Amino acid sequence: MDVLTAAWIRCPQCSDLTYGGRYERNLRTCPGCGAHGRLDAEQRIGQLLDPGSVERLASPAVVADPLGFADTRSYAERLTEARERTGMDDAVACVTGEVMGRPLVAAVMDFRFMGGSLGVAVGEAITAAAETALRLRRPFLIVTASGGARMQEGAFALMQMAKTAQALAELDEAGILTVTLVTDPTYGGVAASYATLGDVVLAEPGARVGFAGPRVIKQTIQTELPDGFQTAEFLLARGLVDAVVPRPALRPTLADLLEAQVPVRAARRNAPHAEPDTGPDAAAGRATLVRDPGALPERDPAEIIRAARHEERPNTLEYANQLLDGFQELRGDRLTGDCPAVVGGIGRLDGRQVVLIGHQKGRDTAERVRRNFGMALPEGYRKAARLMRLAVKLDLPVVTLVDTPGAHPGIGAEERGQAWAIAESIRLMSGLPVPVVTAITGEGGSGGALALAVADRVLACAGAMYSVISPEGCAAILWQDQAAAPHAAAALRIGARDLLRHGIVDAVVPEPDGGAHEDPSAAAELLRAALTRALAEVCGLAPAERVARRRRRFRRFGLA
CATH class of the missing domain: 3.30.160 (Double Stranded RNA Binding Domain)
Structure with a gap:
């Protein structure tokens, strides 16, 4: 400015x-x-952290000028000038503190100090801060602003990329949440190390992020760059950041994310495993799960299809916003893109932190087209896998909501490995050590549905359907007539009553009279009670026993 x-x-x-x-x-x-104007480290700390909560971490002792470097001036002179001008020891300030009462350790970069470049002092300070987060078992926040690695320190600067990446790997192994806030600009060795390794990567609007700068790229390949190239918004659309968050929304966004960190995780893992609750509240919860097929009415197959596909049925984001407190959607597979047909994030279900993932069809025609009518691309399944791995790291249950005609049957999806993505998701879910509960909320179509439904408990809403193929597809192949879809639906036993009778689902979630679309709010409350009860049944198990039971559940299908 x-x-x-x-x-x-x-x-x-x-x-x-x-x-x-x-x-x-x-x-x-x-x-x-x-x-968004640039902020120095002190301004950023003052904006993000609670007043009175900040404690400075000491700057580690390092070799100030490892090469004795000089160009037109000595590096030592440049360091002295930067320290006098900024009042900082180097280009990062590391602190402990709180965000809306949630404790964390933070490393905040300052672009004023030699372009926020990464040298031995910055690398050591960030690594030491990560070790403090590990010792205190607090989430670790890194705010980046940098032109890249510091040239005046040569290969010593290069080694800081490995040092800091290694520090974040140790936090991964310990189950400590890491969050990066990328600000303008973040380039070079910083972008190619700790800036992009957080469990959650947030970015300020308009922040530029990349390895090589746009001028270098343009000169090297001799071509015009796309509009918005390397901006936060450009990268969000390509699945490389989780969210672009305006500055006024950063504090509440961070606060909700920080709640995913459970400080007593190690103690809980080593404690004796409790049996599921059997008190009066549990009895009330059991009433929300129908386990007797005889208690469900027989329904006309054509009506089952209409109900499962009704355009007004609640979708995953609508359920998420009603079921979960503090829901924060996370986007992108960190590889190639963000599939809008699969959504997911972190929130609190009746006080329990969970990772929720589900298919998203959309509400109006324009949104349905944009989301491929809930038919996921490979990026969608890879995003889901990324969130499941995050759930394992943070020891959080996984809840999946299935509502899809099937995986997207397009050329691009096949080129990017649709079958591989589905198979990997099924294998991953079969071995997740955390509790997994699935609800078929609408359509459960083929492998595209199963890829999010390998769970400890599989529920079906009363108006849902689940099958190896759509009734129309089955009718076209076996009857040579799509009009025979109701006959195919009857033969495939796609409704909730038959799914429960055959043990494909463990229980059925009741719906309001007329179906979930008649009273979405009531439907959400019924689903809330059902998911809460199902989670209570599996959360008390030891991880190894939970995985063994899940695998036995799917192993038995088709046995005499």
Whole structure:
């Protein structure tokens, strides 16, 4: 931002004039276009962390100038000048503190100090902060702003990429949540190490992130770059960041994410495993799960199909927003893209932190088209797998909601390994050590559904259907007539009553009169009670026993 007077500031993006006081109250974002101005480390700490909670971590002792480097000036002189100008020891400030009462360790970079470059002092400080997070068993937040590794330190700077990546690997092994907040700019060796290794990667709007800078890329390949290239929004669409979060929303977003960290995880793992609750509340919960097929009415096959596909049935995001407190959607497979037909994130189900994943068909026609009518691409299953692995790291149960005609049958999906992605998801779910509960909430179509349904408890909503193929597909192949779909549906036994009778599902979740679409709020409450009860039944088991029982569940199908 250009400071014109003590009172007025001009935005470099939209050229609007903004009163300085308003600009500060707006957390240094332009009220006209939303452009986010750069913050130094002290400003960032002051904005994110609770007042009075911050304690500084000492700067580790390092070799200040390992190469005795000099260009037109000595590196030692440049370091002295940067320290005097910024008041910092180097380009990162490391602290402990709290965000809305949630404790954490934070490493906050400052671009003013030699472009936020990564040298031995920065690498050692971030590594030491990670070790503090490990010792305290607190989540670790890294706020990045950097041009890359520090040239004046040569290969010593390069080694800091390995050092910091190794430190985050140790936090992974210990089950400590890591969150990165990428700010403008984040390039080079920082982007290619700790900036992109967090369990959750957030970015500020417009933040530029990449390995090589756009000028270098353009000069090297001699071509024009796409609009918005390397911006946070560009990377979000390509599955490389979880969310682009405006500065005013950062504190509550971080607070909800930090709740996923359970401080007593190690104690819980070593404690004797409790049996499922059998008190009065548990008895009430059992009433929400129908386990007797005879208690369910026989339904016309055509009506089963209509109910399961009804456009007004609640979808996964609607369920998530009603069932979960503090739900934070996480996006992207960190490889090739973000499939909008699969959604997932972290939230609290009746006080219990869970990872929720599900198919998302959308509500209106435009959204349904954008989400491929709930038919997932390989990126969707790989995103789901990434979130399941995060659940294992944080020791959180997994809840999946299935509602899909099947996996997306397109050329691009096949080119990117649709069958491989589905198979990997099925294998991964079969061995997850954490509790897994699935609910078929609408359509359960083929392997595209099963890829999210290898669970300890598989529930079906009363209006759902589940089958190896769609009734129309079966009718077209075996009857040579799609109009025979109701006959195919009857033969395939796709309804909840038959699924329960054959043991394909463990229980059926009742729906309001007329179906879930008639009263979505009531349907969500019935699903909440059912999921809570199902989780209570499996959460008390030891991980090895849980996996063994899950595998026995699927092993028995088809045995005489």
